[in-house]
Amino acid sequence: MTADLASVALSDLIEVLIDGILFGLQLSLLATGLVLIFGLGGILNLAHGEFVIVTGVVSAVLISAGWNPALAILAAIIFTAFIAFGLDRSILRPVYKLEGEMEVLVGLFVTLGLAFTLEGVTSYLFPGLYFSVRVPVETVNILGLNFRASALVSGLISLLSLVFLLFFLGKTMIGKAIRAALQNQTGSKICGIDVDRMRSLVFFLGGLMAGLAALARGIASSVEPGSGLELTSYALIVGVVGGVRSVYGAMIAGILLGIVNALAGYLLGTYLTLVILLAIVITVILYRPSGLFAGGV
Amino acid sequence: MDLLRVEGLKAGYKGLNVLWDVGLAVKKNSIVSIIGSNGSGKTTLLNAIMGLIDVTEGNVIFKGMRINDLKPQERIGLGLSFVPSERELFPQMTVEDNLILGAYTPRARKHMKKSLKEIYDFFPVLGERSKQLAGTMSGGEQQMLAIGRALMSRPELLILDELSTGLAPAITVKIYRKLEGLSERMTVLLAEQNIHQAFMVSDYIYVLENGRIVASGKPDELSESTLIKSAYLGVKA
Numbered sequence: 001m002t003a004d005l006a007s008v009a010l011s012d013l014i015e016v017l018i019d020g021i022l023f024g025l026q027l028s029l030l031a032t033g034l035v036l037i038f039g040l041g042g043i044l045n046l047a048h049g050e051f052v053i054v055t056g057v058v059s060a061v062l063i064s065a066g067w068n069p070a071l072a073i074l075a076a077i078i079f080t081a082f083i084a085f086g087l088d089r090s091i092l093r094p095v096y097k098l099e100g101e102m103e104v105l106v107g108l109f110v111t112l113g114l115a116f117t118l119e120g121v122t123s124y125l126f127p128g129l130y131f132s133v134r135v136p137v138e139t140v141n142i143l144g145l146n147f148r149a150s151a152l153v154s155g156l157i158s159l160l161s162l163v164f165l166l167f168f169l170g171k172t173m174i175g176k177a178i179r180a181a182l183q184n185q186t187g188s189k190i191c192g193i194d195v196d197r198m199r200s201l202v203f204f205l206g207g208l209m210a211g212l213a214a215l216a217r218g219i220a221s222s223v224e225p226g227s228g229l230e231l232t233s234y235a236l237i238v239g240v241v242g243g244v245r246s247v248y249g250a251m252i253a254g255i256l257l258g259i260v261n262a263l264a265g266y267l268l269g270t271y272l273t274l275v276i277l278l279a280i281v282i283t284v285i286l287y288r289p290s291g292l293f294a295g296g297v
Numbered sequence: 298m299d300l301l302r303v304e305g306l307k308a309g310y311k312g313l314n315v316l317w318d319v320g321l322a323v324k325k326n327s328i329v330s331i332i333g334s335n336g337s338g339k340t341t342l343l344n345a346i347m348g349l350i351d352v353t354e355g356n357v358i359f360k361g362m363r364i365n366d367l368k369p370q371e372r373i374g375l376g377l378s379f380v381p382s383e384r385e386l387f388p389q390m391t392v393e394d395n396l397i398l399g400a401y402t403p404r405a406r407k408h409m410k411k412s413l414k415e416i417y418d419f420f421p422v423l424g425e426r427s428k429q430l431a432g433t434m435s436g437g438e439q440q441m442l443a444i445g446r447a448l449m450s451r452p453e454l455l456i457l458d459e460l461s462t463g464l465a466p467a468i469t470v471k472i473y474r475k476l477e478g479l480s481e482r483m484t485v486l487l488a489e490q491n492i493h494q495a496f497m498v499s500d501y502i503y504v505l506e507n508g509r510i511v512a513s514g515k516p517d518e519l520s521e522s523t524l525i526k527s528a529y530l531g532v533k534a
Contacts, residue, residue, distance in 0.1 A: 173401070180387045180398050187385035190347065192373035192402035192450060 022155030024258015033206030049231030051210035056131035056223030077211030084207025243291025378452030388432025399449030
């Protein structure tokens with residue numbers, strides 16, 4: 001559905017804007033994991049979106065097996081974090097021994113292979129399965145404006161997850177050590193920081209964030225096998241626009257691109273949104289290759 | 298007893314050997330300098346002692362223990378600390394966070410508050426700028442921060458590489474004065490191109506040329522050496 005710009009009511013625009021911010025928070029959550037992993041591991045994890053699918057599939061399977069939904073989702077998120085941790089400790093280990101472009105390229109193909117494998121396995125084993133969490137209330141009226149309750153709850157979960165991540169990275173010793181390792185690995189080693197351990201931890205955190213993104217997405221809409229690469233594409237776009245090594249950058253870029261996505265969808269049509277986002281990412285690469293908010297880890 | 302001993306060390310980068318049969322000893326509570334021209338292998342030697350590059354032959358012994366196979370972070374935990382010539386700070390973090398990370402090891406963490414206060418007393422400018430991002434400080438201030446961060450680990454042996462590089466002479470003198478006071482509390486190993494500063498502060502000096510130790514001795518002995526006079530002090534033999 002598209003809208004003629006002249007006939008757009010302010011209230012509609014505000015609703016679209018809020019929707020965009022809420023979706024943007026999901027994107028931020030997804031992209032921070034990707035950025036953390038790239039910043040420390042030097043690997044652009046093309047299987048990142050599949051982590052979301054893994055959480056969704058495991059949650060759905062456990063719930064259908066009779067588990068308490070909250071417990072099932074929690075277990076699925078933790079399981080995903082350990083899958084990501086295991087990825088760092090297993091098939092990516094030999095990749096880290098490579099240097100420069102070779103590490104980046106081999107890392108790309110290893111994670112692409114993993115993405116296809118996970119997509120194949122989840123689609124084959126669980127055809128038609130999807131993960132969705134229903135919110136009891138349909139809409140919420142705030143100051144005369146109607147919002148989908150599911151979008152608000154989803155946004156709140158994303159926001160709380162991002163606040164937790166910011167607190168962890170900014171205030172705890174281990175979070176500071178992760179930021180230090182993102183900025184300077186030699187400097188970290190001479191402070192006594194085990195950079196390999198930090199990288200594994202970052203994978204765990206990335207998996208955790210992807211798991212939380214699955215929950216947020218499952219509340220707002222649904223998570224189903226086969227959409228992992230699309231989610232990875234969104235995370236990549238946000239990561240590159242924000243600054244591919246900047247966690248704060250990914251957070252801000254996610255919200256901005258969420259707004260752009262919502263406005264473009266409302267004014268021009270949803271089929272054009274990805275094209276517009278890709279145009280933005282190409283423009284950023286051409287004019288500010290380090291990203292709009294590069295600099296703050 | 299020697300706090301640090303290096304024996305028959307061979308090390309380098311990617312199959313290219315830089316150090317050949319290097320040996321040295323550092324006594325407790327002394328200041329020992331390694332001098333040599335640019336490219337003589339000083340930084341490689343310090344990197345090898347810290348475990349930042351692989352050693353192909355020989356031993357690095359700290360407090361009587363062979364530490365060749367320990368990772369850099371494990372060596373820091375034992376009581377070594379390093380200020381590299383590139384400083385290797387965390388530019389997008391505050392001065393205080395940089396210092397706090399210097400006390401990352403469990404051994405140092407329990408004294409963190411006390412250490413932080415000591416560093417701010419030692420380098421007051423760091424206290425005044427504790428909330429400033431490290432990357433926005435001047436070269437001299439960054440050098441003080443790098444030393445302060447290394448001191449936060451409460452080291453037994455402080456290793457410093459090219460302290461005077463890129464610094465104004467007045468700042469270098471100021472930092473060296475601070476260092477002299479440190480030897481009462483800890484041992485210092487210094488690699489330095491600025492021969493005059495090294496002679497002023499050191500108890501013992503090693504001369505490294507083309508990856509080999511070619512002379513060693515106390516500053517007053519070495520200053521009489523023909524090699525040192527002609528190669529470093531600009532005195533014709």
